Amino acid sequence: MKHGLRKRPELFWRRLAGFLLLLLWFRQGWGGVWLSQLGSPPFANPEADWLYWLLQALGIPQFFLGSWGSWVLDIALGLGLVMQCFFPLKAWVVRLNVLSWLLYFVSYYAAFTMHNHGLIGGFALQLALSIKPFSLGLSGLRYYVLWMHASALGWKLARGTAWSPQHALDVLTHQQAEALHDAGHWVHFFLENPWVWWIGWYSALIWQGMHLLGFFTRKLDLVFFVGLFVFHIGNLLLLDTTFSDVLVVALAYVPLAWMDRGKTHT
Amino acid sequence: MCVKDWWNLWQKRKGLALAVLAFVLGQAYFSFKGVETFPWLHFGMFSAPYQSPPEYLDLEQGLHSVLKELPAKKREFVVQNAKFWLQRHQNETAQSPVAEAIEQRFPSAKFPQVHALLHKNLNQNHVSSAESAAWFYSLEGVNSQGPDLLLIRLRGVGENRITEYYTLPKPNP
Numbered sequence: 112m113k114h115g116l117r118k119r120p121e122l123f124w125r126r127l128a129g130f131l132l133l134l135l136w137f138r139q140g141w142g143g144v145w146l147s148q149l150g151s152p153p154f155a156n157p158e159a160d161w162l163y164w165l166l167q168a169l170g171i172p173q174f175f176l177g178s179w180g181s182w183v184l185d186i187a188l189g190l191g192l193v194m195q196c197f198f199p200l201k202a203w204v205v206r207l208n209v210l211s212w213l214l215y216f217v218s219y220y221a222a223f224t225m226h227n228h229g230l231i232g233g234f235a236l237q238l239a240l241s242i243k244p245f246s247l248g249l250s251g252l253r254y255y256v257l258w259m260h261a262s263a264l265g266w267k268l269a270r271g272t273a274w275s276p277q278h279a280l281d282v283l284t285h286q287q288a289e290a291l292h293d294a295g296h297w298v299h300f301f302l303e304n305p306w307v308w309w310i311g312w313y314s315a316l317i318w319q320g321m322h323l324l325g326f327f328t329r330k331l332d333l334v335f336f337v338g339l340f341v342f343h344i345g346n347l348l349l350l351d352t353t354f355s356d357v358l359v360v361a362l363a364y365v366p367l368a369w370m371d372r373g374k375t376h377t
Numbered sequence: 378m379c380v381k382d383w384w385n386l387w388q389k390r391k392g393l394a395l396a397v398l399a400f401v402l403g404q405a406y407f408s409f410k411g412v413e414t415f416p417w418l419h420f421g422m423f424s425a426p427y428q429s430p431p432e433y434l435d436l437e438q439g440l441h442s443v444l445k446e447l448p449a450k451k452r453e454f455v456v457q458n459a460k461f462w463l464q465r466h467q468n469e470t471a472q473s474p475v476a477e478a479i480e481q482r483f484p485s486a487k488f489p490q491v492h493a494l495l496h497k498n499l500n501q502n503h504v505s506s507a508e509s510a511a512w513f514y515s516l517e518g519v520n521s522q523g524p525d526l527l528l529i530r531l532r533g534v535g536e537n538r539i540t541e542y543y544t545l546p547k548p549n550p
Binding site: 138139141142143144148149150151152153154155156157158159160161162163164167168169170173216217220222223224225226228231235247250251254255258259260262263266267269270271272273275278281282284285288289291292319326327350353354 | 425
């Protein structure tokens with residue numbers, strides 16, 4: 112009985128993660144960006160990234176962007192996630208999905224020619240769920256998500272853009288450049304009332320900075336959880352970014368409380 | 378809490394604790410250097426300052442926009458590839474940033490074999506402009522048999538209202 116109770120959260124979260132990633136995988140297909148839908152793109156930009164260098168030097172993304180290699184990875188990823196939903200306790204299935212997701216996001220971003228990183232969320236989640244003990248992986252994932260957002264403020268401070276109101280407006284005008292030609296578009300409201308945009312921008316920066324506190328307390332996890340959705344869906348709607356793919360990492364803020372509750376019962 | 382958690386980890390699994398420590402130190406080092414070095418270390422989220430005024434790109438054939446027919450994610454993918462094509466088209470004689478990074482990390486004089494392998498697999502200079510343009514003609518919504526050529530339209534906004542057109546050469550039949 113005790114053994115069963117211990118395993119139950121693991122089973123539930125692996126199944127849930129498999130299901131959410133399967134939705135994300137379908138969303139990629141719906142958006143026309145499964146590797147097999149890309150039509151063997153000519154470029155594969157590794158930027159200055161050592162992981163991309165290693166894999167590309169071995170010809171791995173090139174293979175998976177090729178005409179039949181792309182089908183292999185797309186099918187492996189889809190089947191692997193379905194298997195994870197049905198057999199969540201099979202460790203090899205989760206590990207295989209960690210590898211497939213890694214190969215998918217590296218191949219995809221290499222061909223994208225710019226490393227956007229949103230799909231790393233799926234990889235980080237799978238990796239966390241493959242680590243034993245289960246709670247350790249989820250703790251690690253939580254710290255990683257905290258770091259992801261806190262470091263975003265760090266980069267802005269280091270690059271001097273955190274204090275620049277003009278940079279905040281530049282982000283909007285560059286992301287919505289096409290809409291600037293449309294006089295009736297909502298983007299003009301923010302340009303005519305920049306203080307409204309600045310309230311949103313600086314609130315987001317404060318929220319990113321608050322993640323540093325998360326390294327010392329779990330009391331703010333609900334704020335981070337809700338903020339994660341507000342922030343990334345806001346980015347999607349207002350700035351037309353696809354970084355919202357990272358939202359699956361929201362699970363990092365939920366399970367520990369549930370796990371702790373489970374422990375007190377056992 | 379994080380120090381306590383790390384200490385617990387150190388007592389139970391020293392290898393993993395060292396990996397976490399290496400990650401934190403690595404992140405601090407690479408952030409200080411300002412280089413994107415590993416995928417999971419860099420989350421700028423609009424931190425880089427903009428060097429040029431806003432502009433946007435469209436892909437046109439005849440009078441219709443090819444991009445408008447694509448789903449959002451594919452559109453973003455094609456726009457990014459078109460930008461990459463343009464950069465290379467505009468600086469065909471210049472050395473690519475990746476080629477520079479290869480030379481910096483593995484100078485040809487010291488590591489001739491590694492240098493040659495990386496050049497072959499990482500550097501995109503061997504992909505010709507015409508060869509890569511052929512991929513754009515294979516996109517859905519593009520008529521590769523018709524008389525109209527595919528154009529990349531780059532349109533500035535604000536004070537930079539210039540519109541530039543770049544022709545993508547048709548692939549050889």
